[in-house]
Amino acid sequence: MDQLRQSLLDAPIIEKGDYEYFVHPISDGVPMLEPGLLREIVIRIIRKANIEDVDKIVTPAAMGIHISTAVSLMTDIPLVVIRKREYGLDGEVALSQQTGYSDNEMYINDVTEGDRVLVLDDVLSTGGTMKAVLGALDGIGADVADVVAVIKKAGPNKLDDSPYEVKTLINVTVEDGEVVIVDEHGDG
Template sequence: MLKILKESLKTAPIVKRGTYNYFIHPISDGVPVVKPELLRDVIACIVKNADLDVDKIVTIEAMGLPIGASLSQITDIPFIIIRKRKYELPGEIAVHQATGYSKGELYLNGISKGDRVLIVDDVISTGGTLAAVIKALEIAGAEIKDIVVVIQRGNGKKIIEDMGYNVQTLVSIDVDENGVQVLGCIDDECK
Protein backbone atom coordinates (compact mmCIF):
# COMPACT_ATOMS: atom_id res chain seq x y z
CA MET A 1 0.00 0.00 0.00
CA LEU A 2 1.08 3.59 -0.78
CA LYS A 3 3.66 2.46 -3.35
CA ILE A 4 2.17 4.80 -5.96
CA LEU A 5 2.08 7.75 -3.54
CA LYS A 6 5.64 7.14 -2.39
CA GLU A 7 7.04 6.87 -5.94
CA SER A 8 5.13 9.95 -7.12
CA LEU A 9 6.54 12.00 -4.23
CA LYS A 10 10.10 10.96 -5.04
CA THR A 11 9.71 12.39 -8.56
CA ALA A 12 7.81 15.56 -7.59
CA PRO A 13 9.25 18.76 -9.07
CA ILE A 14 10.71 21.31 -6.63
CA VAL A 15 10.43 25.06 -7.08
CA LYS A 16 12.06 27.73 -4.94
CA ARG A 17 9.78 30.31 -3.32
CA GLY A 18 12.32 32.58 -1.70
CA THR A 19 14.31 30.19 0.48
CA TYR A 20 11.43 27.69 0.70
CA ASN A 21 11.67 24.47 -1.33
CA TYR A 22 8.10 23.88 -2.51
CA PHE A 23 7.19 20.44 -3.87
CA ILE A 24 4.55 20.20 -6.58
CA HIS A 25 2.40 17.09 -6.43
CA PRO A 26 -1.03 15.96 -7.67
CA ILE A 27 -2.34 15.39 -4.11
CA SER A 28 -1.20 18.78 -2.80
CA ASP A 29 -1.53 20.92 -5.93
CA GLY A 30 -3.64 19.07 -8.51
CA VAL A 31 -0.84 19.23 -11.07
CA PRO A 32 0.49 17.94 -13.32
CA VAL A 33 -2.41 15.43 -13.35
CA VAL A 34 -4.32 13.57 -10.62
CA LYS A 35 -4.31 9.94 -11.72
CA PRO A 36 -7.07 7.59 -10.52
CA GLU A 37 -4.57 4.97 -9.37
CA LEU A 38 -2.90 7.54 -7.08
CA LEU A 39 -6.26 8.47 -5.53
CA ARG A 40 -7.16 4.78 -5.10
CA ASP A 41 -3.82 4.18 -3.36
CA VAL A 42 -4.45 7.06 -0.93
CA ILE A 43 -8.13 6.29 -0.31
CA ALA A 44 -7.49 2.56 0.27
CA CYS A 45 -4.96 3.47 2.96
CA ILE A 46 -7.35 5.94 4.60
CA VAL A 47 -10.14 3.34 4.62
CA LYS A 48 -7.76 0.81 6.19
CA ASN A 49 -6.56 3.16 8.95
CA ALA A 50 -9.23 5.78 9.71
CA ASP A 51 -12.09 5.63 12.18
CA LEU A 52 -15.04 5.54 9.78
CA ASP A 53 -17.69 5.32 12.51
CA VAL A 54 -18.63 8.94 11.80
CA ASP A 55 -21.58 10.99 10.58
CA LYS A 56 -19.60 13.25 8.26
CA ILE A 57 -16.25 13.62 6.57
CA VAL A 58 -14.81 17.14 6.79
CA THR A 59 -12.29 18.38 4.26
CA ILE A 60 -10.75 21.70 3.33
CA GLU A 61 -10.93 23.62 0.07
CA ALA A 62 -9.22 23.15 -2.36
CA MET A 63 -7.00 20.06 -2.41
CA GLY A 64 -8.94 18.22 0.25
CA LEU A 65 -11.80 18.00 -2.28
CA PRO A 66 -10.57 15.01 -4.33
CA ILE A 67 -9.76 13.12 -1.12
CA GLY A 68 -13.04 13.93 0.61
CA ALA A 69 -15.16 13.25 -2.48
CA SER A 70 -13.45 9.94 -3.25
CA LEU A 71 -13.68 8.79 0.37
CA SER A 72 -17.35 9.80 0.58
CA GLN A 73 -18.15 7.97 -2.64
CA ILE A 74 -16.80 4.62 -1.45
CA THR A 75 -17.91 4.84 2.21
CA ASP A 76 -21.35 6.45 1.69
CA ILE A 77 -20.47 8.98 4.40
CA PRO A 78 -21.51 12.54 3.43
CA PHE A 79 -18.77 15.15 3.33
CA ILE A 80 -18.55 18.81 4.26
CA ILE A 81 -16.19 21.27 2.60
CA ILE A 82 -14.63 23.98 4.73
CA ARG A 83 -14.63 26.89 2.29
CA LYS A 84 -12.54 29.99 1.78
CA ARG A 85 -15.65 31.94 0.75
CA LYS A 86 -18.38 33.33 2.97
CA TYR A 87 -21.95 32.24 2.17
CA GLU A 88 -23.74 33.81 5.17
CA LEU A 89 -25.92 30.74 5.69
CA PRO A 90 -27.57 30.29 9.10
CA GLY A 91 -25.08 28.80 11.56
CA GLU A 92 -22.02 29.53 9.40
CA ILE A 93 -18.85 29.60 11.47
CA ALA A 94 -15.88 31.73 10.41
CA VAL A 95 -12.39 31.17 11.75
CA HIS A 96 -9.05 32.74 10.92
CA GLN A 97 -6.30 30.56 9.51
CA ALA A 98 -2.62 31.40 9.20
CA THR A 99 -0.10 29.16 7.48
CA GLY A 100 3.50 29.60 6.50
CA TYR A 101 2.44 31.16 3.20
CA SER A 102 -1.09 32.61 3.61
CA LYS A 103 -3.68 34.07 5.95
CA GLY A 104 -7.43 34.25 5.62
CA GLU A 105 -10.83 33.16 6.82
CA LEU A 106 -12.33 29.70 6.57
CA TYR A 107 -16.07 29.06 6.70
CA LEU A 108 -17.86 26.00 8.06
CA ASN A 109 -21.44 25.08 7.20
CA GLY A 110 -23.41 21.87 7.57
CA ILE A 111 -22.17 20.62 10.94
CA SER A 112 -24.61 20.11 13.80
CA LYS A 113 -23.91 19.79 17.50
CA GLY A 114 -22.97 16.18 18.27
CA ASP A 115 -21.92 15.28 14.71
CA ARG A 116 -19.09 12.73 14.80
CA VAL A 117 -16.55 13.74 12.16
CA LEU A 118 -13.44 12.53 10.38
CA ILE A 119 -11.18 15.31 9.10
CA VAL A 120 -9.18 14.52 5.95
CA ASP A 121 -6.73 16.80 4.17
CA ASP A 122 -3.88 16.73 1.71
CA VAL A 123 -0.92 18.24 3.61
CA ILE A 124 -0.02 19.36 7.09
CA SER A 125 3.05 21.56 7.44
CA THR A 126 2.58 24.42 9.94
CA GLY A 127 -0.74 23.15 11.32
CA GLY A 128 -2.38 26.56 10.86
CA THR A 129 -5.20 25.40 8.61
CA LEU A 130 -5.97 22.30 10.63
CA ALA A 131 -5.96 24.28 13.89
CA ALA A 132 -8.55 26.67 12.40
CA VAL A 133 -10.70 23.75 11.22
CA ILE A 134 -10.56 22.14 14.66
CA LYS A 135 -11.58 25.43 16.28
CA ALA A 136 -14.58 25.76 13.93
CA LEU A 137 -15.67 22.17 14.64
CA GLU A 138 -15.34 22.74 18.39
CA ILE A 139 -17.49 25.88 18.11
CA ALA A 140 -20.10 23.85 16.17
CA GLY A 141 -20.10 21.20 18.90
CA ALA A 142 -18.83 18.38 16.68
CA GLU A 143 -16.96 15.37 18.03
CA ILE A 144 -13.69 14.90 16.16
CA LYS A 145 -13.26 11.11 15.95
CA ASP A 146 -10.17 11.05 13.73
CA ILE A 147 -7.86 13.24 11.65
CA VAL A 148 -6.07 11.81 8.63
CA VAL A 149 -3.69 13.83 6.46
CA VAL A 150 -2.00 12.38 3.39
CA ILE A 151 1.37 14.19 3.53
CA GLN A 152 3.19 15.50 6.61
CA ARG A 153 5.93 18.08 6.21
CA GLY A 154 7.18 20.19 9.08
CA ASN A 155 6.05 20.40 12.71
CA GLY A 156 2.31 20.99 12.25
CA LYS A 157 1.39 17.49 13.38
CA LYS A 158 3.01 18.10 16.77
CA ILE A 159 1.18 21.41 17.13
CA ILE A 160 -2.18 19.70 16.59
CA GLU A 161 -1.25 16.86 18.93
CA ASP A 162 -0.32 19.46 21.57
CA MET A 163 -3.95 20.68 21.19
CA GLY A 164 -5.03 17.19 22.31
CA TYR A 165 -5.82 15.59 18.94
CA ASN A 166 -4.19 12.59 17.27
CA VAL A 167 -3.22 13.11 13.63
CA GLN A 168 -2.61 10.13 11.38
CA THR A 169 -0.40 10.92 8.40
CA LEU A 170 0.04 8.52 5.52
CA VAL A 171 3.57 9.66 4.68
CA SER A 172 6.04 12.07 6.26
CA ILE A 173 8.48 13.86 4.00
CA ASP A 174 11.31 16.32 3.91
CA VAL A 175 12.06 18.53 0.95
CA ASP A 176 15.28 20.19 -0.16
CA GLU A 177 16.65 21.49 -3.44
CA ASN A 178 17.43 17.89 -4.48
CA GLY A 179 13.84 16.66 -4.12
CA VAL A 180 11.43 14.93 -1.77
CA GLN A 181 12.64 12.34 0.71
CA VAL A 182 10.02 9.99 2.18
CA LEU A 183 10.89 9.71 5.88
CA GLY A 184 8.16 7.34 6.99
CA CYS A 185 4.76 5.83 6.25
CA ILE A 186 1.72 4.71 8.17
CA ASP A 187 2.21 1.16 6.88
CA ASP A 188 5.46 -0.77 7.30
CA GLU A 189 5.49 -1.92 3.68
CA CYS A 190 5.95 1.69 2.60
CA LYS A 191 9.27 2.09 4.38
Protein backbone atom coordinates in the same frame (compact mmCIF):
# COMPACT_ATOMS: atom_id res chain seq x y z
CA MET B 1 0.37 -0.28 -3.59
CA ASP B 2 3.22 2.16 -3.36
CA GLN B 3 2.32 4.78 -5.92
CA LEU B 4 2.17 7.51 -3.27
CA ARG B 5 5.79 6.93 -2.24
CA GLN B 6 7.03 6.81 -5.85
CA SER B 7 4.99 9.86 -6.89
CA LEU B 8 6.57 11.88 -4.08
CA LEU B 9 10.08 10.73 -4.97
CA ASP B 10 9.37 11.77 -8.58
CA ALA B 11 7.78 15.12 -7.61
CA PRO B 12 9.31 18.21 -9.19
CA ILE B 13 10.85 20.70 -6.76
CA ILE B 14 10.44 24.45 -7.18
CA GLU B 15 12.01 27.22 -5.17
CA LYS B 16 9.91 29.97 -3.63
CA GLY B 17 12.39 32.35 -2.03
CA ASP B 18 14.50 30.26 0.35
CA TYR B 19 11.86 27.55 0.50
CA GLU B 20 12.06 24.33 -1.55
CA TYR B 21 8.57 23.15 -2.38
CA PHE B 22 7.49 19.85 -3.96
CA VAL B 23 4.75 19.94 -6.60
CA HIS B 24 2.41 16.96 -6.32
CA PRO B 25 -1.00 15.97 -7.75
CA ILE B 26 -2.49 15.56 -4.26
CA SER B 27 -1.31 18.89 -2.85
CA ASP B 28 -1.26 21.01 -6.00
CA GLY B 29 -3.40 19.37 -8.68
CA VAL B 30 -0.33 19.11 -10.94
CA PRO B 31 1.20 17.01 -12.37
CA MET B 32 -1.91 15.09 -13.48
CA LEU B 33 -3.56 12.89 -10.83
CA GLU B 34 -3.65 9.28 -11.94
CA PRO B 35 -6.75 7.32 -10.83
CA GLY B 36 -4.59 4.52 -9.40
CA LEU B 37 -2.80 6.95 -7.06
CA LEU B 38 -6.09 8.43 -5.85
CA ARG B 39 -7.54 4.94 -5.38
CA GLU B 40 -4.50 3.84 -3.34
CA ILE B 41 -4.77 6.91 -1.11
CA VAL B 42 -8.51 6.44 -0.54
CA ILE B 43 -8.08 2.77 0.37
CA ARG B 44 -5.28 3.65 2.80
CA ILE B 45 -7.37 6.42 4.41
CA ILE B 46 -10.36 4.10 4.84
CA ARG B 47 -8.12 1.45 6.44
CA LYS B 48 -6.35 3.93 8.74
CA ALA B 49 -9.16 6.26 9.80
CA ASN B 50 -11.75 5.58 12.45
CA ILE B 51 -14.89 5.87 10.31
CA GLU B 52 -17.27 3.94 12.53
CA ASP B 53 -20.51 5.88 13.08
CA VAL B 54 -19.10 8.97 11.32
CA ASP B 55 -21.88 11.32 10.20
CA LYS B 56 -19.85 13.65 7.96
CA ILE B 57 -16.49 14.03 6.29
CA VAL B 58 -15.14 17.58 6.72
CA THR B 59 -12.41 19.03 4.51
CA PRO B 60 -11.00 22.51 3.94
CA ALA B 61 -11.10 23.84 0.36
CA ALA B 62 -9.52 23.33 -2.02
CA MET B 63 -7.00 20.49 -2.21
CA GLY B 64 -8.79 18.21 0.25
CA ILE B 65 -11.89 18.11 -1.95
CA HIS B 66 -10.83 15.44 -4.47
CA ILE B 67 -9.59 13.08 -1.75
CA SER B 68 -12.65 13.62 0.45
CA THR B 69 -15.05 13.23 -2.48
CA ALA B 70 -13.51 9.86 -3.31
CA VAL B 71 -13.68 8.74 0.35
CA SER B 72 -17.31 9.90 0.49
CA LEU B 73 -18.17 7.88 -2.62
CA MET B 74 -16.52 4.76 -1.15
CA THR B 75 -18.07 5.04 2.32
CA ASP B 76 -21.45 6.75 1.67
CA ILE B 77 -20.54 9.36 4.30
CA PRO B 78 -21.75 12.87 3.31
CA LEU B 79 -19.11 15.54 2.60
CA VAL B 80 -18.86 19.05 4.06
CA VAL B 81 -16.39 21.43 2.39
CA ILE B 82 -15.09 24.33 4.49
CA ARG B 83 -15.14 27.27 2.09
CA LYS B 84 -13.23 30.54 1.82
CA ARG B 85 -16.47 32.26 0.85
CA GLU B 86 -19.18 33.38 3.27
CA TYR B 87 -22.69 32.32 2.30
CA GLY B 88 -24.64 33.62 5.32
CA LEU B 89 -26.61 30.41 5.75
CA ASP B 90 -28.16 29.51 9.11
CA GLY B 91 -25.58 27.93 11.39
CA GLU B 92 -22.57 29.08 9.35
CA VAL B 93 -19.43 29.32 11.51
CA ALA B 94 -16.42 31.48 10.60
CA LEU B 95 -12.85 30.53 11.46
CA SER B 96 -9.52 32.26 10.91
CA GLN B 97 -7.00 30.18 9.01
CA GLN B 98 -3.32 31.01 9.49
CA THR B 99 -0.83 29.07 7.43
CA GLY B 100 2.78 29.60 6.56
CA TYR B 101 1.53 31.26 3.38
CA SER B 102 -1.50 33.40 4.26
CA ASP B 103 -4.26 34.40 6.68
CA ASN B 104 -7.82 33.81 5.55
CA GLU B 105 -11.34 33.54 6.86
CA MET B 106 -13.04 30.20 6.22
CA TYR B 107 -16.63 29.16 6.78
CA ILE B 108 -18.20 25.90 7.95
CA ASN B 109 -21.79 25.04 7.07
CA ASP B 110 -23.82 21.91 7.85
CA VAL B 111 -21.92 20.76 10.94
CA THR B 112 -23.91 20.88 14.17
CA GLU B 113 -23.41 19.96 17.81
CA GLY B 114 -23.13 16.21 18.27
CA ASP B 115 -22.12 15.44 14.66
CA ARG B 116 -19.41 12.77 14.52
CA VAL B 117 -16.92 13.93 11.89
CA LEU B 118 -13.84 12.70 10.06
CA VAL B 119 -11.52 15.57 9.11
CA LEU B 120 -9.48 14.99 5.94
CA ASP B 121 -6.86 17.14 4.22
CA ASP B 122 -4.12 16.78 1.64
CA VAL B 123 -1.05 18.03 3.52
CA LEU B 124 -0.15 18.81 7.12
CA SER B 125 2.59 21.43 6.99
CA THR B 126 2.45 24.30 9.50
CA GLY B 127 -0.74 22.91 11.06
CA GLY B 128 -2.36 26.35 10.92
CA THR B 129 -5.35 25.37 8.82
CA MET B 130 -5.95 22.11 10.69
CA LYS B 131 -5.69 23.80 14.09
CA ALA B 132 -8.26 26.42 13.05
CA VAL B 133 -10.60 23.77 11.64
CA LEU B 134 -10.38 21.57 14.74
CA GLY B 135 -10.87 24.56 17.04
CA ALA B 136 -13.99 25.61 15.11
CA LEU B 137 -15.40 22.06 15.16
CA ASP B 138 -14.76 21.91 18.91
CA GLY B 139 -16.55 25.25 19.31
CA ILE B 140 -19.55 23.89 17.37
CA GLY B 141 -19.64 20.84 19.66
CA ALA B 142 -18.86 18.31 16.93
CA ASP B 143 -17.26 15.00 17.92
CA VAL B 144 -14.04 14.62 15.92
CA ALA B 145 -13.76 10.86 15.34
CA ASP B 146 -10.45 11.12 13.51
CA VAL B 147 -8.14 13.47 11.60
CA VAL B 148 -6.17 12.32 8.55
CA ALA B 149 -3.78 14.18 6.24
CA VAL B 150 -2.32 12.31 3.28
CA ILE B 151 1.16 13.87 3.42
CA LYS B 152 2.96 15.39 6.41
CA LYS B 153 5.89 17.70 5.94
CA ALA B 154 8.35 16.74 8.67
CA GLY B 155 9.11 19.26 11.37
CA PRO B 156 7.23 21.04 14.11
CA ASN B 157 3.68 22.26 13.51
CA LYS B 158 0.95 24.10 15.42
CA LEU B 159 -0.75 20.85 16.49
CA ASP B 160 2.27 19.45 18.33
CA ASP B 161 1.11 20.86 21.68
CA SER B 162 -2.59 20.32 21.07
CA PRO B 163 -4.81 17.42 22.14
CA TYR B 164 -5.36 16.48 18.49
CA GLU B 165 -3.53 13.63 16.79
CA VAL B 166 -3.33 13.73 13.02
CA LYS B 167 -2.86 10.41 11.25
CA THR B 168 -0.84 10.63 8.05
CA LEU B 169 -0.09 8.20 5.22
CA ILE B 170 3.50 9.31 4.57
CA ASN B 171 5.88 11.87 6.09
CA VAL B 172 8.39 13.73 3.95
CA THR B 173 10.87 16.56 3.86
CA VAL B 174 12.72 18.30 1.04
CA GLU B 175 16.50 18.23 1.22
CA ASP B 176 18.90 19.48 -1.45
CA GLY B 177 16.24 19.60 -4.15
CA GLU B 178 14.81 16.14 -3.49
CA VAL B 179 11.86 14.74 -1.57
CA VAL B 180 13.06 12.50 1.26
CA ILE B 181 10.71 9.97 2.84
CA VAL B 182 10.98 10.38 6.62
CA ASP B 183 8.33 7.81 7.59
CA GLU B 184 6.93 5.56 4.89
CA HIS B 185 3.78 4.67 6.83
CA GLY B 186 2.97 8.05 8.34
CA ASP B 187 1.77 8.63 11.89
CA GLY B 188 -0.94 6.93 13.86
